[in-house]
Amino acid sequence: MSLVPIDYEVRGHVATIRIRGYNDHNPITQQMYLDLHERLSALDSGQGARVAILRGSGDRHFSVGGDLKKHQAQAEPLTTAGHLSAFWFPDRAVPAAGLNRVTLFSRRTVTPIVAAIQGYCLGGAFITMCLHSSLRIAGESARFGFAESRLGLGGVSLSSRLGDQVPYAALMWLVASGEFINAQDALRIGLVNEVMPDDQVFARAEEVAAMVSQVPPLTVRAEKEALFHTQRVNFQSAMALGNILEVLNLLHPAALEGFPGVTNAVDMSSTATDSREA
Amino acid sequence: MLPTSESVERVATFTIEGGSGDILTSNLLADLNQALIEFDGNPELRAFALLGASGSSYSSSTSDEVSARRWRPLHRPAKPVIAALRGECRGLGLVVIGSVTDIRVAGEGARFGFGPPRLRVNANWATASRLHSQLPHTTLMHLLLTGESIDAREALRTGLVNRVVPDDDALPTALAIARSIAEIAPAAVRADKLGMVEAPYLSFDDALFFGSALATLNRLGPDMKEGVAAFVEKRKPRFKGM
Numbered sequence: 001m002s003l004v005p006i007d008y009e010v011r012g013h014v015a016t017i018r019i020r021g022y023n024d025h026n027p028i029t030q031q032m033y034l035d036l037h038e039r040l041s042a043l044d045s046g047q048g049a050r051v052a053i054l055r056g057s058g059d060r061h062f063s064v065g066g067d068l069k070k071h072q073a074q075a076e077p078l079t080t081a082g083h084l085s086a087f088w089f090p091d092r093a094v095p096a097a098g099l100n101r102v103t104l105f106s107r108r109t110v111t112p113i114v115a116a117i118q119g120y121c122l123g124g125a126f127i128t129m130c131l132h133s134s135l136r137i138a139g140e141s142a143r144f145g146f147a148e149s150r151l152g153l154g155g156v157s158l159s160s161r162l163g164d165q166v167p168y169a170a171l172m173w174l175v176a177s178g179e180f181i182n183a184q185d186a187l188r189i190g191l192v193n194e195v196m197p198d199d200q201v202f203a204r205a206e207e208v209a210a211m212v213s214q215v216p217p218l219t220v221r222a223e224k225e226a227l228f229h230t231q232r233v234n235f236q237s238a239m240a241l242g243n244i245l246e247v248l249n250l251l252h253p254a255a256l257e258g259f260p261g262v263t264n265a266v267d268m269s270s271t272a273t274d275s276r277e278a
Numbered sequence: 279m280l281p282t283s284e285s286v287e288r289v290a291t292f293t294i295e296g297g298s299g300d301i302l303t304s305n306l307l308a309d310l311n312q313a314l315i316e317f318d319g320n321p322e323l324r325a326f327a328l329l330g331a332s333g334s335s336y337s338s339s340t341s342d343e344v345s346a347r348r349w350r351p352l353h354r355p356a357k358p359v360i361a362a363l364r365g366e367c368r369g370l371g372l373v374v375i376g377s378v379t380d381i382r383v384a385g386e387g388a389r390f391g392f393g394p395p396r397l398r399v400n401a402n403w404a405t406a407s408r409l410h411s412q413l414p415h416t417t418l419m420h421l422l423l424t425g426e427s428i429d430a431r432e433a434l435r436t437g438l439v440n441r442v443v444p445d446d447d448a449l450p451t452a453l454a455i456a457r458s459i460a461e462i463a464p465a466a467v468r469a470d471k472l473g474m475v476e477a478p479y480l481s482f483d484d485a486l487f488f489g490s491a492l493a494t495l496n497r498l499g500p501d502m503k504e505g506v507a508a509f510v511e512k513r514k515p516r517f518k519g520m
Contacts, residue, residue: 068506068509068510069510083494083498087490087494090490149467150466150515151463151505151506151515152465152496152503152505153496153497153502153505154463154466154467154468154469154493155472155490155491155492155495156489157470157474157489158473158477158480158488159485159486159489159490161477161482161485163474163477163478167413167438168412169382169412169440171474172358172381172471172474173381173440175471175473176380176459176471177381188434188435188437232478
């Protein structure tokens with residue numbers, strides 16, 4: 001078993017991404033955020049698996065997020081000028097500046113991701129889960145939240161898009177109180193899809209991933225892209241994009257296979273046919 | 279009874295005493311508005327607790343004192359507002375709760391709704407639209423079109439409130455939450471609330487830029503260093519920022 005911090009393993013159509021920190025709380029270092037960003041980008045490039053499972057390494061915690069102890073010990077404290085420079089020139093930022101928008105949070109994943117959560121899912125790991133995973137299976141031990149405000153850091157939670165995912169009062173509880181919520185609360189507010197005993201979580205995540213992997217990849221991609229690009233547009237604009245994406249999907253030679261009595265009249269044999277072709 | 283307003287331990291409180299009939303008069307709303315504005319402007323205060331005392335009923339006025347004049351939105355503070363809700367929370371009361379409060383504790387006897395449609399001849403539908411981000415669409419439509427109310431459990435299930443407790447525990451619970459928030463670095467709390475209030479209007483890229491700017495602003499203040507140091511040294515933080 002490899003000991004790579006962001007562990008990536010593919011079996012068939014399903015990739016498993018494990019966050020492996022230096023202890024069983026799986027804290028994430030700056031480099032790990034960058035590695036995770038690369039893994040997710042690679043997934044979306046169409047060369048990776050059709051669906052990914054995102055989980056912590058081991059069976060105690062998903063991840064507690066950014067590694068404060070190491071950050072504190074190793075990082076040279078930034079000057080005011082340094083912080084400002086890191087904001088205005090994110091491409092030149094050094095790791096000590098902390099996360100900036102070109103790292104993990106500068107994208108959303110269009111490949112479907114199933115998060116399997118046990119134990120702590122906090123801070124930057126919580127943002128990662130909210131931003132990138134579409135489906136979430138939680139164990140009874142799961143705890144979600146931002147401790148950042150209790151540490152004096154605010155504003156990062158905006159990257160999570162949590163406002164699009166849970167009701168307002170639940171959202172404000174998470175960001176303003178600095179408290180965590182448990183698995184049952186997470187289920188109630190719609191943050192996760194299912195809650196079960198911890199020892200069933202990973203098996204269920206595999207089942208769900210297998211289900212999703214059977215849906216044509218371009219269909220799933222169209223759904224996620226459409227959702228991302230129409231969340232803040234009016235209904236007519238949303239419909240216009242939706243219609244175009246549907247037509248694009250129907251142009252695929254494999255579309256409508258399995259619909260009895262329907263023949264696909266469009267001959268696309270001369271064009272690329274496989275979504276996984278490089 | 280007049281509403282009472284005071285501040286203890288960095289928490290501003292506004293208590294609405296119970297009474298029969300409709301208590302959200304324009305005077306009360308003006309007082310509440312003033313209290314919210316003063317709360318926002320006072321750097322010593324960190325959280326605002328809106329406390330509905332026993333048997334209180336927040337409802338729209340059927341005496342037309344409020345509905346006859348144009349409804350003006352209450353000031354929405356940059357800092358958190360925590361509400362304890364008991365009894366009937368109807369009409370304008372529901373809109374007030376939905377538009378200026380962030381965290382809500384309901385007593386078991388609390389009920390939420392708009393009241394019978396046939397009485398709302400002067401209804402201002404724009405106010406009800408503020409609740410669209412607070413309740414599922416289906417719940418909002420149910421309340422508006424049937425005139426029925428939902429109970430505290432249903433309010434919890436649909437995300438309108440955060441917690442349901444025995445009626446007598448509602449005020450102490452809300453106050454405890456407010457006090458707990460009052461201990462968090464104030465700049466961080468304001469940044470988080472601002473981000474989330476603006477989020478619905480921001481595209482993804484805009485949200486990232488905004489959040490990044492907010493977080494940078496926070497890092498420039500004194501409290502992040504103190505917060506991280508306190509965490510690493512396993513002690514309580516002493517926040518100095520405002």
